[in-house]
Amino acid sequence: MNTKRWIALVAAAVLLGVSLVINSAFALFQSDMDAGFAELLAPTDSGYMEYVIEEGNMDSRIAVLNVDGVIQDTGEASPLFGSSGYNHAFFMEQLKQVKQDDTVKAIMLKVNSPGGGVVESAEIYDKLKEIQDETQKPIYVSMGATAASGGYYISAPAEKIFVNEETLTGSIGVIMESVNYADLAERYGVDFVTIKSGPYKDIMSPTRDMTDGERELLQEMLNESYESFVDIIEEGRNMSESEVKEFADGRIMSGRQAVEIGLADDFGYEEDVIASLKSDFELGDAEVFEYGASEGWGSLLSMKINSLFGNDMESKLLGKLFSDYNSPRMMYLYGEK
Numbered sequence: 604m605n606t607k608r609w610i611a612l613v614a615a616a617v618l619l620g621v622s623l624v625i626n627s628a629f630a631l632f633q634s635d636m637d638a639g640f641a642e643l644l645a646p647t648d649s650g651y652m653e654y655v656i657e658e659g660n661m662d663s664r665i666a667v668l669n670v671d672g673v674i675q676d677t678g679e680a681s682p683l684f685g686s687s688g689y690n691h692a693f694f695m696e697q698l699k700q701v702k703q704d705d706t707v708k709a710i711m712l713k714v715n716s717p718g719g720g721v722v723e724s725a726e727i728y729d730k731l732k733e734i735q736d737e738t739q740k741p742i743y744v745s746m747g748a749t750a751a752s753g754g755y756y757i758s759a760p761a762e763k764i765f766v767n768e769e770t771l772t773g774s775i776g777v778i779m780e781s782v783n784y785a786d787l788a789e790r791y792g793v794d795f796v797t798i799k800s801g802p803y804k805d806i807m808s809p810t811r812d813m814t815d816g817e818r819e820l821l822q823e824m825l826n827e828s829y830e831s832f833v834d835i836i837e838e839g840r841n842m843s844e845s846e847v848k849e850f851a852d853g854r855i856m857s858g859r860q861a862v863e864i865g866l867a868d869d870f871g872y873e874e875d876v877i878a879s880l881k882s883d884f885e886l887g888d889a890e891v892f893e894y895g896a897s898e899g900w901g902s903l904l905s906m907k908i909n910s911l912f913g914n915d916m917e918s919k920l921l922g923k924l925f926s927d928y929n930s931p932r933m934m935y936l937y938g939e940k
Contacts, residue, residue: 651693651696651697651700651894651895652894652895653892653893653894653895654892654893654894654895655890655891655892656891656892656893657877657889657890657891658890659888659889659890659891660888660889660890661706661890662706663706663708663886663888663889663890664704664706664707664708664889664890664891664892665707665708665709665710665711665877665880665881665886665889665890665891665892666697666701666704666707666709666710666711666892666893666894667710667711667713667873667877667891667892667893668694668697668698668701668710668711668712668713668893668894669694669713669715669893670689670694670712670713670714670715670716670727670754670757671688671689671713671715671716671747672688672689672715672716673688673689673716673717673718673719673936674689674691674716674718674719674720674723674724674727674753674754674757674935675689675691675719675720675723676691676692676720676722676723677691689716689719691723691726693894694727695726695727695730697894698727698730698731698734699730700894701734701740702730702733702734702737702738702740707740708740708884708886708889709740709741709742709743709880709884709886709889710734710740710741710742710743711742711743711744711745711873711876711877711880712731712742712743712744712745712757712758712761713744713745713747713873714744714745714746714747714750714754714757714758715746715747715748715749715750715754716749716750716751716753716754717749717751717752717753717754717774717936717937717938718751718752718753718754718755718756718774718934718935718936718937719753719934719935719936720753720932720933720934720935720936721753721777721828721932721933721934721935723753724753724756724757724935725756725831727757728756728757728759728760728835731757731760731761732760735760741762741880741883741884742760742761742762743761743762743763743764743765743876743879743880744758744761744763744764744765744876745765745871745872745873745876746758746764746765746766746767746770746772746858746867747767747770748767748769748770748771749770749771749772749937750766750770750771750772751771751772751773751774751855751937751938752774752775752776752934752935752936752937753934753935753936754772754937755772755773755774755775755836755866756832756835756935759835759836759838759839759840760835760838760839761839763868763869763876763879764861764866764867764868765867765868765869765870765871765875765876765879766858766861766862766867766869766870766871767858767870767871767872768857768858768859768870769857769858770857770858770861771855771856771857771937772855772856772857772858772861772866772867773850773854773855773856773860773861773866774853774854774855774936774937775832775833775836775847775850775851775852775853776829776832776851776852776853776935777825777828777829777832777933777934777935778825778933778934778936779807779821779825779931779932779933779934780931780934781807781808781809781813781931782809783809783810783811783812784809784810785809785810785811785812788810795810795811797810802816803816803817803820806820806821807821807931824933825933828933828935829851832851832935833847833848833851836851836866840865840866842865846865849864850864850866855937858870877891
């Protein structure tokens with residue numbers, strides 16, 4: 604190992620040690636924070652923090668839940684090297700928390716997402732339905748710039764959906780993608796050797812063309828997920844199957860179009876949705892809050908480390924090529940992964 608690599612490893616070890624020390628110190632002194640700050644942040648039973656958006660009655664509260672980014676379970680990020688964005692485990696924990704918390708009387712779901720995994724979207728949907736059925740807590744959705752495909756899937760069970768006129772929504776359907784880099788590999792002299800137990804074991808392999816039989820098999824799977832999506836909208840929006848399928852062909856639409864065809868109820872920003880919840884369910888003096896993970900100096904060091912060791916554009920592109928398409932999956936997703 605050359606000198607430069609040793610220096611890099613030592614530097615990383617030092618940064619790791621400093622991060623651990625600072626995070627430990629932060630945890631020790633957190634209890635000594637002034638009372639004014641403590642009023643804004645309250646720890647939950649799960650260890651997450653509650654950030655008060657509007658002060659009010661603490662026994663009658665509105666929880667604001669955020670789905671921002673691609674709905675995909677990428678695993679829990681480490682404190683040091685973690686990145687910002689949608690965290691599926693954290694969001695599911697929030698849903699569990701609002702169901703159990705008797706002081707939460709209503710939920711505003713903020714959705715700014717092009718969708719994501721079929722499994723993750725279904726998991727969120729099922730939990731939202733469980734909250735509605737078992738606690739009777741109403742859910743209103745506030746759609747942001749984009750709430751398409753899986754972003755709409757998780758919104759469908761809400762009592763009301765609010766959009767902006769320019770919100771990008773719709774894209775109802777399922778997609779599965781792969782990439783064939785066999786010609787590229789041949790160009791660079793890479794030879795793939797595959798030993799398999801059955802004809803479909805390497806289905807959607809990026810090293811060869813897909814057969815007609817494989818395509819037909821995958822199409823059946825996608826059609827089943829598509830029909831589930833249609834059923835979700837039928838139930839949530841009180842539409843017939845034929846009504847849904849008139850526009851459930853993958854097309855995107857604006858917020859104005861969504862209201863016109865019944866996919867959304869009204870126009871409004873976040874404050875309008877909260878006002879409607881308060882008015883519709885007699886929650887005029889309710890406290891409004893959202894959850895957030897406690898952040899320390901470790902996340903700042905994370906950004907520094909990523910900037911030091913994560914700027915190799917060629918490596919990133921190759922990594923994306925091989926990781927995104929190594930295990931193709933069905934997605935309720937609009938746009939690129």
